[in-house]
Amino acid sequence: MIVVFGATGTIGAPLVTALLAKGAQVRAVTSDASKIDALKSQGCEAVVASFDDPDALAQACAGAQKAFLVTPADLDMRSWKANVIAAATKAGVKHMAISTGLGASPKAGLTFGIWHSESQELLKESGMDWTLIQPTYFIQNLLWQAGNIAANDVYLDDLGGPISWVDARDIADVAAVALTSDGHAGKAYGLTGSQAVNGDEIAALLSKATGRKIVLQHVSPTESHAGMVASGMDPAVADAMVQLSGLGPKGYLAGIETTVSDILNRPARSVADFITQNSAAFKS
Template identity: 30%
Template structure:
């Protein structure tokens, strides 16, 4: 059995949908906080059980009989994500899983200004020490999130943002499908596997794309980090700023052929 955690979320929910096209429903289980929200899976024959990082006993029960478990990374910025992920890994090991997969992020490492990076890196270290085969799906920066950084370019014709570096913006739907391909297939991916679009672009490139899409010139204006963060709630502004700081250091410039190979087509990048 393949058990997927967080299946009512956008990423792993899409993975379940793709998995249903490749594997009989009775061979799929989901571990979710609210089983009522997963009724659409239960109605199709998927095993639905309650499970969350905060309840290890329920999590172990939701993983019962699993050969493979796909863990979703915590998205709570106020939680101790590493401890939560450790609980998930231990629950999967206790349940007898033969392989644990985890939704990580490209270039996960301790020395990055992007806060999720060290958390993913620490989780990967726990996976490596678990004694079970493991795969870290190092997904590229999700392309839809660029909209949070571009400002009101459609209205004013200007993309105003701090200095940046190349980013291999990757479609979330593509990596969800790729996870299903890996889960359903016989090809073993041991350790980290990078899943990104095949091109990394800067905001200068994005301004050129915006110009083509809109039919008018869209300018790229570079502003000081502190100037850009003014006027937004500090916590949100600082999180966004770390993306620019990390991209300037090349942390998101890596590209990979693996996603295209898994999909059997060209991965999608950003769309405006």
């Protein structure tokens, strides 16, 4: 049994699908009771558990041999991961793969890198076998702007530099391999796409996919922070997001890792293909 925490999220949802396709027994965990039936319809177990509920987390881990853990970017993400790691350890889970972030390490100079590193070190100290899944920016984040792009023909760029965007489905596929085959314990997998794409290139791809001229509009760090806070994000998390995006103009988010192709024996999914496949979302 493989238990997937965050089973309805950007990584967790395709991971459940990928694991079931491999014939694995899956227990999907969500905090949203309204999503239980949809999860069960895929052929997996499904349970409700809040990251703040140790008893529910313990029940979710019962009888599982392996686990995958991902949480939203939140001020409580470290305590949430600590709760799951503790529950899994107590339940006798043997191997956990945890999604953190590219560059997370004890020496990280960024807030997210430090937060993720704390969780990684906690997992390493748990006694479980571990695999670190460390992605960069998700291509799926482009869909956050679908409504604005469709309505205003504007792509808002708060990154200001080339980004080696990675598809969350590739992250899920790598995690599925790590949890269903040997040789992945004790490994840290940095995950990116196969090329770095800047804002001008994304606007051009959106223009081609929609048949309309999509204009690039740069967003300042101050505007970006204000927008995130207005959407409900904790100011401290927004600070960390702005700090991370500030690496974009320096080219520090453009590095390429070959992990996806190395593990999956196929090319990483591209930004161009993603935009083409989701062109309807940017039109309506």
